[in-house]
């Protein structure tokens with residue numbers, strides 16, 4: 122199982138933003154790096170259908186299901202991802218369209234709050250939470266739907282050091298595979314595979330100990 | 343006032359069906375406006391006080407609810423005093439005060455999601471072409487994002503003050519509108535990502 126990209130192109134406003142991407146992604150932790158404007162976010166958004174390819178196909182495993190059924194997406198700014206005024210209600214939101222019985226909704230919410238040690242935030246107003254707390258709540262909102270894969274677009278840019286470390290620990294414990302776009306190379310150092318995107322193409326693809334130093338060297342030139 | 347004031351609790355008011363609370367609120371407001379008699383107003387004020395007591399909400403909560411409206415109440419009082427009589431000024435101001443307090447009582451005891459469900463229950467009598475779930479979501483969004491837009495306004499004003507532009511309406515409004523539109527875009531996208539339909 123995993124994501125499969127088959128000759129995927131994305132064209133916007135007559136500009137080719139991603140060209141001819143063919144990949145099979147089965148690793149547990151995959152990092153995506155590259156310069157500003159190179160196409161990382163566009164690439165990531167293909168994973169759960171926020172972006173549709175101009176040509177080529179993106180599939181989860183062998184299924185032709187709606188990608189959103191399998192892939193959870195964490196946005197950079199949790200403020201915009203949290204929809205409801207109260208934590209508990211917001212967690213219920215993602216489950217609404219899945220038509221689960223009420224008891225299961227409650228159970229899942231309790232479980233995810235417990236797993237992320239967020240039970241104390243249950244009845245809090247979302248807009249009063251700190252940045253790190255908001256991000257954890259946004260993550261809980263993704264996890265509660267039990268996705269098979271989770272995408273993160275620059276998850277640590279708004280976090281202080283403590284919250285960043287907390288986030289890294291949480292990420293390490295997630296049972297699902299994750300794809301993380303980040304400019305924070307330390308965050309990706311322990312990953313299984315790194316994709317370096319440049320000008321809408323996969324410039325390098327391999328283990329972090331190969332790809333990251335090469336990327337650093339390139340940036341210093 | 344429709345603020346984001348929900349305070350969790352287990353009083354009969356908290357447990358009452360949201361649709362009923364909305365209907366009662368509507369009847370209460372109508373009654374106060376139709377029966378323009380001081381006795382009616384007195385009954386209304388006593389009812390509200392009782393409501394707050396039953397909900398386990400103290401004077402502090404009541405004060406928090408009404409504080410943002412003090413300014414408006416003061417203007418209305420002054421205007422009535424100037425145009426009409428002291429007696430009428432007191433009456434009109436107190437009546438508005440009663441309405442605001444009653445609405446706040448409903449929001450204090452109703453979660454946004456219950457509130458939307460209450461509205462949905464009322465909406466369920468509407469014809470089938472009305473997009474009920476979407477209306478409900480829209481209402482919760484308003485609820486959720488008012489504090490955020492307020493915070494953005496403060497941020498923009500601060501940034502413009504640092505540039506000495508805080509008296510320039512354009513310098514305040516343009517960034518705020520741009521940010522609000524961008525936020526709206528991102529929120530719409532997040533909603534797409536999080537729900538299946």
Ligand SMILES: Nc1ncnc2c1ncn2[C@@H]1O[C@H](COP(=O)(O)OP(=O)(O)OP(=O)(O)O)[C@@H](O)[C@H]1O
Nearest residue numbers: 133134136138155156157158159160161162163164
């Ligand atoms: N709707 C659009 N219309 C036209 N061009 C777009 C659109 N969205 C993105 N682009 C362009 O596509 C390119 C890739 O954007 P993308 O957001 O994927 O970059 P990124 O690698 O995530 O950059 P960053 O590191 O700054 O987040 C950029 O040059 C951007 O200007």
Ligand SMILES: [Mg+2]
Nearest residue numbers: 161162163274
């Ligand atoms: Mg990006």
